[in-house]
Amino acid sequence: MDGLEGTRNAVYGLWLAIDAAPKLVRDMYRGFPESKLQSEAAELEQHQIFADPPAALRTRADKEKLLWWLAVRLRALENLLYDIADGSPVRRASDCMASHAKQSAFILMRDPLHRAAKTGDSFRRRGLRHARVIPTKVDDLEVVLVFADDPRGRTRAARAVPLSSGAGLFKDLQMTIEDVNGGFIVTNAIAPSQLDVIRDQIAMASAVDCIGVVYPELTVSKPTAHEVARCIGDSSWKCELSFLVVGSHHEKTDDGWFNVAAIMDGYGNALEPPHRKLFQFLDGEGPHEAIEHGTYLPVLVLEQAVVAFGICLDFCNLAEDPPYPNLDVDYVIVPSCGGASTMKGHIRRSTELLEKLKSRTMVVQQFYAAKPTASDPLGYVLARVDPAVPTLADLEKTVPWTVCSL
Secondary structure, rough: OOOHHHHHHHHHHHHHHHHHHOOOHHHHHHHHHHHHHHHHHOOOHHOOOOOOOOOOOOOOOHHHHHHHHHHHHHHHHHHHHHHHHHOOOOOOOOHOOOOOOOOEEEEOOOOOOOOOOOOOHHHHOOOOOOEEEEEOEOOOOEEEEEEEOOOHHHHHHHHOOOOOEEEEOOOOOOEEEEEOOEEEEEEEEEEOHHHHHHHHHHHHHHHOOOOOEOOOOOOOOOOHHHHHHHHHHOOOOOOOOOOOEEEEEEEOOEEEEEEEEEEEEEEEEEEOOOOEEEOOOOOOOOOOOOOOEEEEEEEEEOOOEEEHHHOOOHHHHOOOOOOOHHHHOEEEEEEEEHHHHHHHHHHHHHHHHHHHOOOOOEEEEEEOOOOOOOOOOEEEEEEEEOOOOHHHHHHHEEEOOOEEOO
């Protein structure tokens, strides 16, 4: 253990040791008194951190003693990591990288927004008090940590502005759908005065200090998204946001078709790498989305929040396990398109994130049905911030603009 990098690696090694413990053992962490954990860690001298680990592991009490020994030392190492860093700003993913036994993760020294370490919480919620562990891979997906230049976020944070985001839906949206490789691709999406609507909504969101604006999946074409980026980038439009999700679009590359979220910072710069949809839309023997699978999970580090992104089924797929419960982020932002069953899946998944890591969810979903009716909503907006489970009626929108408290 030497310097900042060595200490970061040691933190990760101890975190892995506890996280990999048998569930019945790891669950005993919930019973550890938080005040005692903090005080013993603060009193531990550096030369004592790896000294005299308990050896016997025959009984439950033996295992609990070892778990406590590891927990105290993990906290002591976290304290040491902060002492060595001494408040130095972190602006690159490489400055967060930790490795141990051929595994790697980012140790991001940012307090979780929505939870504080307390007795009764699980290890994943409070193993570290102020830092968080974000794996570099979840299954076969590469997690990429992206640090945004976000002076507007610093200004909002200094003014203690509560977090909020705008959610836009489109009236009279028309999609052009074509058959490709035995499936479907949306080759265009347009709504009346769409650019003007987006311009005005970005201005409205900026006027009330929103952190971002989100539009639904497959509702904004790639050329329109590029025009939004251009108008923000050259200051033609008023924009004081930290990020935008200008919907998503189907895009053809040398590797095939992808469903790509148009995520950009508040200056119109595209998120790199982009988020490409992970799970394709399938409808039994009906139509399927003719796309390749994404391989990256970008995590955006803003001044006020740490954010991951998904597109529709990436989040609401209940048949498989999406990656988000394994990402210690403050928010998961999801542009979506579909009907009631799609939104029900989002509600259920948002409950899981709240329970596991107290991560919050924002889903902006354009309503779509093969046979629409006059009673259909324009869409749904889910801003899940507490355990109360909303109903579909709570989330239905008949107007195109909503500002959500986050």
